[in-house]
Amino acid sequence: MTAIWSRAAKLWMAVVVFAAAPAGAADEPFAASKSAAALDAQIDWSRARLIAVQDDGRYKTLDTFAREAFGAMYGKEHLPGLSPAASLMEWLFNRDAYLDAPVIRLKDKGVRIHLSAHMPEAARQRIQQTGYMTPRELADPVVQQRIAELEPMAPMVTAMRRVRGAEVVSKFMDQMFRVVPRPRGSSDELWHTMQELQANLPPELLARGGLFPGMGGGAGDPIAGISPDQAVKAMALWAGLWKGWSAGDAEKVQGAIDGLAAFLPSLAGEGVYPAEAQRSAEASYYAWGKFTWGYWIYMLGLLLAVPAVVTRWRAPWLISMGLLVAAMTLHAWGIGLRWFILGRIPVANMFEAIVGSAWIGIAVGLLIEWRYRTRFALVGAHATGFLALVLAGYVVPGGGTITTIMGILDDVMLRIHTVLIIASYALIFLASVIAVIYLFGYYYHKSAARSAEFGVIGAIMGIALWLVVGFVFQPSAEMAGDFVKNPKATLAFTIAAVATVLMLTLVARPGASPRAIAGLAGLLIACITLAIGSRGFAEGMAWTMTGAGTLWALGNLTGIALRNRAAWIGGPVPALAGAGANGRQRAGGAAADRAMMAASEAAMHKPLLAGALPGDRAGAAALPFWLQQADWCHLIILNMVFVMLFVGTILGAVWADYSWGRPWGWDPKEVFALNTWIIYAILIHMRFVTKDKGLWTAWLSVAGCLMMAFNWCFVNFYIVGLHSYA
Numbered sequence: 001m002t003a004i005w006s007r008a009a010k011l012w013m014a015v016v017v018f019a020a021a022p023a024g025a026a027d028e029p030f031a032a033s034k035s036a037a038a039l040d041a042q043i044d045w046s047r048a049r050l051i052a053v054q055d056d057g058r059y060k061t062l063d064t065f066a067r068e069a070f071g072a073m074y075g076k077e078h079l080p081g082l083s084p085a086a087s088l089m090e091w092l093f094n095r096d097a098y099l100d101a102p103v104i105r106l107k108d109k110g111v112r113i114h115l116s117a118h119m120p121e122a123a124r125q126r127i128q129q130t131g132y133m134t135p136r137e138l139a140d141p142v143v144q145q146r147i148a149e150l151e152p153m154a155p156m157v158t159a160m161r162r163v164r165g166a167e168v169v170s171k172f173m174d175q176m177f178r179v180v181p182r183p184r185g186s187s188d189e190l191w192h193t194m195q196e197l198q199a200n201l202p203p204e205l206l207a208r209g210g211l212f213p214g215m216g217g218g219a220g221d222p223i224a225g226i227s228p229d230q231a232v233k234a235m236a237l238w239a240g241l242w243k244g245w246s247a248g249d250a251e252k253v254q255g256a257i258d259g260l261a262a263f264l265p266s267l268a269g270e271g272v273y274p275a276e277a278q279r280s281a282e283a284s285y286y287a288w289g290k291f292t293w294g295y296w297i298y299m300l301g302l303l304l305a306v307p308a309v310v311t312r313w314r315a316p317w318l319i320s321m322g323l324l325v326a327a328m329t330l331h332a333w334g335i336g337l338r339w340f341i342l343g344r345i346p347v348a349n350m351f352e353a354i355v356g357s358a359w360i361g362i363a364v365g366l367l368i369e370w371r372y373r374t375r376f377a378l379v380g381a382h383a384t385g386f387l388a389l390v391l392a393g394y395v396v397p398g399g400g401t402i403t404t405i406m407g408i409l410d411d412v413m414l415r416i417h418t419v420l421i422i423a424s425y426a427l428i429f430l431a432s433v434i435a436v437i438y439l440f441g442y443y444y445h446k447s448a449a450r451s452a453e454f455g456v457i458g459a460i461m462g463i464a465l466w467l468v469v470g471f472v473f474q475p476s477a478e479m480a481g482d483f484v485k486n487p488k489a490t491l492a493f494t495i496a497a498v499a500t501v502l503m504l505t506l507v508a509r510p511g512a513s514p515r516a517i518a519g520l521a522g523l524l525i526a527c528i529t530l531a532i533g534s535r536g537f538a539e540g541m542a543w544t545m546t547g548a549g550t551l552w553a554l555g556n557l558t559g560i561a562l563r564n565r566a567a568w569i570g571g572p573v574p575a576l577a578g579a580g581a582n583g584r585q586r587a588g589g590a591a592a593d594r595a596m597m598a599a600s601e602a603a604m605h606k607p608l609l610a611g612a613l614p615g616d617r618a619g620a621a622a623l624p625f626w627l628q629q630a631d632w633c634h635l636i637i638l639n640m641v642f643v644m645l646f647v648g649t650i651l652g653a654v655w656a657d658y659s660w661g662r663p664w665g666w667d668p669k670e671v672f673a674l675n676t677w678i679i680y681a682i683l684i685h686m687r688f689v690t691k692d693k694g695l696w697t698a699w700l701s702v703a704g705c706l707m708m709a710f711n712w713c714f715v716n717f718y719i720v721g722l723h724s725y726a
Contacts, residue, residue: 435699
């Protein structure tokens with residue numbers, strides 16, 4: 001065993017290191033940015049990046065403003081080869097040099113095709129392949145006319161909103177850069193730009209057009225509370241920054257930008273300018289990528305947790321536990337920084353809900369794993385952290401931008417309600433991971449070959465779905481780059497789905513063919529997908545079914561191979577590989593298994609939260625002990641979900657009663673939240689009447705997770721209701 005498993009462990013570690021190693025190289029600067037890149041390298045931005053900017057209803061640092069502005073315009077937080085602060089200065093002072101630079105990001109492929117259809121071949125190919133357009137191309141009257149035509153179209157609303165956002169930033173960044181605070185008035189009143197501050201200059205300077213050409217004459221009323229001397233000092237620093245940047249004078253830029261960082265806070269009224277500690281925390285939070293890159297640590301821990309489950313070895317378990325603690329610490333630090341920046345618990349938008357709830361679920365998983373050492377909670381915790389941070393960093397709209405909270409939502413009762421609901425959602429996903437492990441082990445134990453066959457059937461159905469998508473969705477003749485569904489497809493596949501359900505009710509009886517049930521289940525999923533889904537959703541479902549089915553089949557075949565070679569390997573068989581082995585294969589390890597089971601049961605009685613019933617183990621007596629452990633561990637989490645969902649829903653109704661005037665309004669989010677809780681109510685009570693308690697629990701847990709995902713994702717983004725803000 002030692003030689004073979006040692007080589008296998010080394011190979012596995014090599015795969016882990018390769019998969020976890022981030023790659024990437026710095027982008028080459030634009031031709032117009034060469035001098036700015038050289039200047040940027042000589043500037044210390046540590047003080048300047050903390051200058052407060054009022055934007056989008058809140059105060060943010062200059063560094064944050066630059067990252068968010070360029071993220072909206074360029075799709076990245078800075079121009080290639082420049083820091084965010086240097087990118088901002090370059091755009092404010094040298095914008096005309098980028099009129100023919102590809103800096104306008106067009107994320108949607110259909111939009112690229114629409115807006116570039118009339119352009120020369122070279123420009124059209126560049127835009128469609130890279131997704132970038134120049135400001136001059138965007139200002140083209142034909143492009144503007146096409147944008148105006150596309151904006152009212154329902155399928156294009158979100159995409160065109162992004163295009164308009166990029167256009168606004170590229171044209172009006174100087175007007176968005178509000179760094180001059182109000183000396184008088186409340187903290188939420190609108191700040192001013194440096195151009196507007198010119199109105200406070202002495203009359204003789206205004207008559208000459210200000211301190212330097214290009215800023216305009218300071219039109220508008222003077223800012224109340226700012227003296228001419230203060231205006232002269234601030235404008236002189238701004239003029240020095242402008243001239244120094246244009247001349248490439250690093251010393252002049254450094255002095256001017258540091259002077260502004262020191263002087264601008266003195267213009268603010270008492271308690272208006274954000275505290276330096278808060279601004280420093282925000283700059284660090286954004287500089288560290290909002291800490292979503294912690295998914296690499298979760299992924300590495302997950303890759304080690306899997307062999308810890310299969311082999312029951314202690315070394316990968318200890319390393320994976322250490323990685324989980326490290327990832328959780330980094331994760332918590334990011335949440336804590338965001339909390340400190342906002343001054344409230346960060347649960348007001350999708351990014352905050354996903355990141356915050358995931359940490360709570362991971363913490364529960366860690367506690368369960370540390371107490372019961374089952375390995376299943378460890379896999380679930382790492383999977384929860386990995387998926388949450390990937391979704392937060394790459395999928396959630398807005399990319400985690402810090403936003404203000406609606407006044408009606410700033411309520412203690414609502415915060416408690418929100419924390420309970422999102423925490424229960426994290427536990428739902430954690431439980432579903434354990435449910436999948438249980439289902440795999442259960443069917444592997446019953447018949448590994450048949451379980452592998454089910455995986456193959458699922459993969460085949462996924463491939464078939466992918467092939468059918470090409471017939472159901474056809475390219476639109478009116479909207480290049482888009483696909484439209486065949487008008488008859490929705491009705492046809494809805495009827496097919498209903499017919500499949502009827503066939504399942506007839507076939508799913510004792511002694512029925514498992515192949516027929518598996519095939520009909522896959523067909524039902526495909527029909528529902530084609531009936532209600534878009535092309536992208538259908539393709540995603542096809543890939544999911546193909547990938548999941550393939551992995552399921554390969555996992556079973558690998559277990560069979562390891563089990564059949566147990567005698568040749570020598571020594572104890574890995575826990576999962578040995579499940580379901582015949583008597584002769586397991587003879588050498590049977591006594592050890594009985595001893596392990598007795599020791600485990602003596603050391604770990606069934607937890608109270610697992611909902612023990614008289615004779616609860618009777619139906620599971622033929623299952624391996626590790627599957628019973630998985631069931632108990634699973635049920636602990638599900639009981640917590642049941643209680644937290646119930647209490648969270650009730651508190652939400654209480655808050656809605658005194659905020660909206662009614663406790664229940666049949667809002668889509670409310671309805672599907674109740675549906676989710678009903679699934680878990682059925683799950684908890686199903687264990688009283690079923691024989692295969694763990695099997696039913698696992699399947700209902702997966703169903704509950706799917707309902708939760710539908711509620712949190714589809715209902716939030718595609719069904720309008722009072723909860724659309726969430």
